[in-house]
Structure formats: C-alpha cells, structure tokens
Amino acid sequence: SQQGEEDPQALSIQEGENATMNCSYKTSINNLQWYRQNSGRGLVHLILIRSNEREKHSGRLRVTLDTSKKSSSLLITASRAADTASYFCATDMDSSYKLIFGSGTRLLVRP
Amino acid sequence: SAVISQKPSRDICQRGTSLTIQCQVDSQVTMMFWYRQQPGQSLTLIATANQGSEATYESGFVIDKFPISRPNLTFSTLTVSNMSPEDSSIYLCSVEALQGLSGYGYTFGSGTRLTVV
Secondary structure (H helix, E strand, O other), X not given: OOOOEEEOOEEEEEOOOOEEEEEEOOOOXXXXXXXXXXXXXXXXXXXXXXXXXXXXXXXXXXXXXXXXOOEEEEEEOOOOHHHOEEEEEEEEOOXXXXXXXXXXXXXXXXX | OOOEEEEOOEEEXXXXXXXXXXXXXXXXXXXXXXXXXXOOOOEEXXXXXXXXXXXXXXXXXXXXXXXXXXXXXXXXXXXXXXXXXXXXXXXXXXXXXXXXXHOEEEEEOOOXXXXXX
C-alpha cells in the first residue's frame, strides 16, 4: 500500500524555472528518499534525508523534511529539459528495509 | 554502487502463460525486493527475497501467483504465473546499496514491461 500522496500530480514549467514537489506520509519514518523515473524505466536514487535532518542539498536539488507535519518537499532549481521525468518520494519506515512509495509527480520542463 | 541487470526488458505474453523475470546484481546482497508498477501508477512492493529462506509477500500478493527464487546472494527471479491482462505492468527488482556521496539508497533494475494479451 502507498505510504502517502504527492502533489502536484503533474507539473509543467519552463526551462530555467524552479520546480517544487511535495510529499506527505502517514507513519513515523527512519528516512525519506526521492527517486526519478524516466519514461517508465528503472528508478534513479536522488537523495536521502534522515528523520533527524530538516534540510539537505545535492547539486540543484534541495529537500526538506518536516516530521511534525509528516511532509517533505523536493525543489529542483534552474530546471532543464532533461529533468522531465516522474519523481517519487519513498519512506523507509522501520528496520524492515522496505520502501513505500508515494503516488508520484510527473514533471514536464518545456525548452 | 550496485549495478543490476534485469531481463527481459519487455515481453508480450498470452493470457494463461507464465513469465520469469531475472535480476542479477554485481555484488552480494542480503535482501532483494520486487515491485510492480501498474500503468500510470506508483510502485507497490510485491515481496522481499532473502537468500536461503522463503520470500516474504506483502498483502495482496501470494506465492502461487508470484513465486520467487533466490538461489544465491547475487541473483533472484520473479515468475508471474497464469497471467491475465490485469498483470500488465512494469516489474522492477531493487537492492539497497551505497549511492555514491548520497549515502545509502536503493538501486533498481531497468524494469520489465509486461503486456498480457
């Protein structure tokens, strides 16, 4: 079953603009991860944020985590056409090592 | 980080038949995970495969429909049995692995796109 929801479901922006995606989850977590999927292929790991962290950066990516609100956001700055993909958040809830995925956001970056 | 080779990349199968999907990892891993992604949907965990023991299935998935083998620490197969059109999905395997400077995360196979006709 899905852990939570992401919004928006779809996002269309112009190249160079920033893209923000939000993820909400339902239970306590060890960490939250973000993945990208191009055209229904395999997923690529983007970034992991632990439950005791509030913000993390990796290149053009910025992730925040608010455990009190059970929510996270992914910001992609200065977007490029190559960023067009589906983005999923996934939570690692306990020591079972299972990932539970959110519903995903489809991002389209227009050249 | 780990590299996973997943085969086949796609297949079109007749209903009532079975398809076996293979995943080969370039390093030894304790657990391998199998996911299903129905068209336009997110990923749903099917089962966790540990070497030397029965796979652990998630609610809604049963061994008779999705038998899994895990003969060693680098290889696993998932079989989709007695297929129906509702089984048309992308199937992915995954392992936990170091993700470069990002720390640990999960590496995924490239997926098997299954169409049942």
